[in-house]
Amino acid sequence: LAAAAPLGLGRPALPDEIDAWDVAVLPDGTGLPEGSGDVETGDQVFYDNCASCHGDFAEGLDSWPVLAGGTGTLTDPRPVKTIGSYWPHLSTVFDYVHRSMPFGGAQTLTADDTYAITAFLLYSNGIVEDDFVLTHENFTEITMPNADGFYPDDRAATEYPAFSAEPCMENCRSAAPEVTKRAVDINVTPEDPDGKPAGTLPVIIAQ
Amino acid sequence: MTDEPTPSRRAFLAGTAAAGAGLVASAAAAQTADPLITEVQPWASAFGDPVDAAPYGMPISFESHVVRRNVEWLTESPVSSINFTPIHALEGTITPQGCAFERHHSGAIELSKTDYRLMINGLVDKPLVFTFEDLLRFPRHITTAFCECAANGGMEWGGAQLEGCQFTQGMIHNMEYTGVMLRDLLAEAGVQTAGKWVYVEGADASSNGRSIPLEKALDDVMVAFFANGEALRKEHGYPVRLVVPGWEGNMWVKWVRRIGVYDQAVESREETSKYTDMMPDGRARKWTWVMDAKSVITSPSPQAPIRHGAGPLVVTGLAWSGNGRITRVDVSTDGGATWTPARISGEARSKALTRFHYDMTWDGSEMFILSRAMDETGYVQPTKQALRDIRGLNNVYHNNSIQTWWVRADGEVENVEIA
Numbered sequence: 081l082a083a084a085a086p087l088g089l090g091r092p093a094l095p096d097e098i099d100a101w102d103v104a105v106l107p108d109g110t111g112l113p114e115g116s117g118d119v120e121t122g123d124q125v126f127y128d129n130c131a132s133c134h135g136d137f138a139e140g141l142d143s144w145p146v147l148a149g150g151t152g153t154l155t156d157p158r159p160v161k162t163i164g165s166y167w168p169h170l171s172t173v174f175d176y177v178h179r180s181m182p183f184g185g186a187q188t189l190t191a192d193d194t195y196a197i198t199a200f201l202l203y204s205n206g207i208v209e210d211d212f213v214l215t216h217e218n219f220t221e222i223t224m225p226n227a228d229g230f231y232p233d234d235r236a237a238t239e240y241p242a243f244s245a246e247p248c249m250e251n252c253r254s255a256a257p258e259v260t261k262r263a264v265d266i267n268v269t270p271e272d273p274d275g276k277p278a279g280t281l282p283v284i285i286a287q
Numbered sequence: 288m289t290d291e292p293t294p295s296r297r298a299f300l301a302g303t304a305a306a307g308a309g310l311v312a313s314a315a316a317a318q319t320a321d322p323l324i325t326e327v328q329p330w331a332s333a334f335g336d337p338v339d340a341a342p343y344g345m346p347i348s349f350e351s352h353v354v355r356r357n358v359e360w361l362t363e364s365p366v367s368s369i370n371f372t373p374i375h376a377l378e379g380t381i382t383p384q385g386c387a388f389e390r391h392h393s394g395a396i397e398l399s400k401t402d403y404r405l406m407i408n409g410l411v412d413k414p415l416v417f418t419f420e421d422l423l424r425f426p427r428h429i430t431t432a433f434c435e436c437a438a439n440g441g442m443e444w445g446g447a448q449l450e451g452c453q454f455t456q457g458m459i460h461n462m463e464y465t466g467v468m469l470r471d472l473l474a475e476a477g478v479q480t481a482g483k484w485v486y487v488e489g490a491d492a493s494s495n496g497r498s499i500p501l502e503k504a505l506d507d508v509m510v511a512f513f514a515n516g517e518a519l520r521k522e523h524g525y526p527v528r529l530v531v532p533g534w535e536g537n538m539w540v541k542w543v544r545r546i547g548v549y550d551q552a553v554e555s556r557e558e559t560s561k562y563t564d565m566m567p568d569g570r571a572r573k574w575t576w577v578m579d580a581k582s583v584i585t586s587p588s589p590q591a592p593i594r595h596g597a598g599p600l601v602v603t604g605l606a607w608s609g610n611g612r613i614t615r616v617d618v619s620t621d622g623g624a625t626w627t628p629a630r631i632s633g634e635a636r637s638k639a640l641t642r643f644h645y646d647m648t649w650d651g652s653e654m655f656i657l658s659r660a661m662d663e664t665g666y667v668q669p670t671k672q673a674l675r676d677i678r679g680l681n682n683v684y685h686n687n688s689i690q691t692w693w694v695r696a697d698g699e700v701e702n703v704e705i706a
Contacts, residue, residue, distance in 0.1 A: 085474070086474055086475045086477070087424070087425065087475065088475075089417065089421045089424055089425065089475060090407075090415035090416060090417040090421050090475055090476075091415065091416055092413060092414065092415065092416075093406055093407075093408055093414035093415055093416045097406065097416060098406070098408045098414055101406055101408075101544065101545050102406075102408055102409070102545065102547055104486060104488075104496060104547060104553050104555070105553075106549065106551055106552075106553050106554070107551070107554050108551070110549070110551075142363070143363040144363055145363075154565065154569035154570075155567070155568065155569040157680075158681075159565060159569075159681055161560070161565075163560075166560065166571075167559055167560055168554065168559055169554050169559065171554065172554060172555060172556050172559050172560070175553075175555065175556070176555070176556040176560075179494050179496075180392075180393070180492055180493050180494055180556075183364070183367075183393070184393075184492075186393065186492035186493075187492070229569070229570050229571060230559075230563060230570065230571050230572070230573040231570060231571075231572060231573065232572070232573060232574050233572055233573070233574050233575040233576065233577075234572065235572075235575070235577075235579070238677060239579075239669075239677060240664070240666055242673075242677075243666050243667055243668075243669050243673070244664065244665040244666050244667065245667070247617065247626070247659065247661070247667045248626070249617070249625070249626045249627075250624075250625050250626075251624065251625075252623055252624050252625070252626070253621075253622060253623055253624035256622070257621070257622030257623070257624075257655045257691075257705040257706075258705060258706050259693060259703045259704070259705055260703075260704050260705060260706045261446040261447040261703060261704035262447055262693075262701055262702070262703050263447040263448055263449055263450045263589075263701065263702035263703070264450060264701055266446075266447075266448050268358075268360065268448065268449070269358070269449045269450040269451060269454060270356060270357075270358060270359075276590075277450040277451040277453075277454075277589050277590050278356050278451075278590075279352045279353075279354070279356055279373055279375065279376070279451065279453055279590050280352065280451075280589075280590045280591075280592070281352060281375070281376060281590060281591050281592075282349070282352060283594060284594075285594075
């Protein structure tokens with residue numbers, strides 16, 4: 081699909097504009113701003129800005145996301161997926177916190193704040209010692225515990241061939257259907273006043 | 288105007304209830320003349336509303352059940368949450384925008400066309416800033432596509448949990464979009480040969496940044512301004528969103544403000560922590576972009592019980608595939624022992640919702656009704672067990688399995704799993 085010839089629309093983006101909006105950090109460190117922060121500073125910044133949801137130790141309060149712990153749980157019946165147990169790259173931690181946290185007050189953290197919080201989150205996850213200082217220069221030396229835990233979509237090899245056979249049309253069951261799970265047993269769907277699932281179609285003609 | 292039946296209408300309704308007992312409804316003969324016919328009704332005599340009553344109309348009050356609904360316990364905050372399209376009550380394929388589902392990560396923001404800016408930067412010859420007025424001057428294209436949340440049906444991986452296809456399959460909408468092709472915007476900036484990925488992010492606090500391989504970006508990705516004939520709704524990305532046909536809804540970045548061209552994927556939060564799919568060995572799939580072939584019977588369903596008794600029954604449903612066109616939908620009424628092809632009603636467009644109908648005679652006994660979609664690649668929608676055998680129970684996303692409804696003899700319908 082050939083692109084159309086340029087129309088001359090738009091105007092050049094200025095460097096300050098690009099700096100303001102392109103704050104993405106890539107896994108190889110591309111996009112990291114200059115700066116640094118240590119665990120102790122991060123603990124304080126986290127306490128002031130983050131702990132009211134995520135807990136003093138990044139362990140999560142109530143049902144807010146847990147940021148630390150869960151190591152070794154990824155094959156458990158209920159895995160605990162945190163920065164330490166699951167996230168592959170430190171770049172994502174810096175980038176996401178810098179751009180989108182605190183929840184409701186995003187983009188209020190300086191680069192140094194963010195380095196400090198990131199250092200504190202590494203410490204909370206048992207990845208660095210309590211005197212660790214994270215900088216734009218040593219950032220990419222950190223390897224996350226689950227860095228090798230991901231692989232690109234392989235459905236084309238592992239699922240599509242298996243699911244592309246001509247399907248059975250008759251005599252496809254050896255036994256009569258047996259109900260094994262019923263949503264009504266769990267009973268967690270919002271309800272109308274009459275106890276039916278919320279949004280149930282109204283009666284048109286009374287029986 | 289009141290909804291309350293008149294005394295004579297009440298008497299008539301009582302009469303039909305008695306006369307209809309034990310009979311097939313359509314075969315019942317009227318015992319008394321229907322006053323709705325024999326008596327002049329107010330709407331056949333007095334005025335209705337004037338044309339200046341509703342400059343932008345809403346559905347009639349009797350359709351108040353056809354609304355988005357949320358399930359509070361699913362998320363910890365209603366601004367990073369989901370609601371559900373009332374697919375149990377809709378027909379055809381086009382989703383009315385006003386009840387089309389929402390998924391935000393920091394709420395639905397209000398961004399005017401005046402304040403809107405779109406930046407293209409990174410590995411391009413000329414980083415650019417566009418205003419909304421600029422975007423209106425590019426050649427326009429139209430596409431109809433489903434937007435299905437990657438998590439649609441995710442709560443059902445472990446069992447049968449929610450009661451109604453609105454809740455189990457309703458993180459979806461299907462609209463006719465008009466906008467400009469992303470490839471035309473990229474051509475304006477000039478993508479350099481080192482550029483292999485685009486990273487698209489929104490103007491909201493969450494940003495929702497996602498990496499898209501350049502091949503897809505140059506193929507059918509649209510920067511859309513219109514949906515179903517009018518501007519996007521605020522909650523759907525006004526004034527500009529990305530349309531990514533066939534791919535998981537998270538990548539349909541709303542309020543899009545920047546498209547960065549890079550030599551590698553950003554591996555942002557929304558493609559590492561989220562929208563990665565845990566497998567049984569503790570590793571996870573990443574970049575599971577395409578939504579596979581899927582279907583659901585929307586009626587009968589738990590929110591659409593059969594109240595008309597035995598006899599003719601319309602089975603209606605939706606099928607869709609991110610891998611192309613739906614070519615066939617089979618329906619079973621006996622738990623999957625026997626299957627019969629349904630009718631495709633209307634067009635089966637690529638990567639768009641497709642309506643199927645199956646007309647049957649219900650004998651009033653219980654049924655296990657299922658639908659099974661097939662797409663143009665030959666892929667056949669799998670059972671939940673077939674998916675679990677490969678993926679286990681903690682995939683979270685991409686549950687495109689066959690849904691079973693248990694139709695009881697009284698016409699009530701349940702969400703079940705069967706063995």
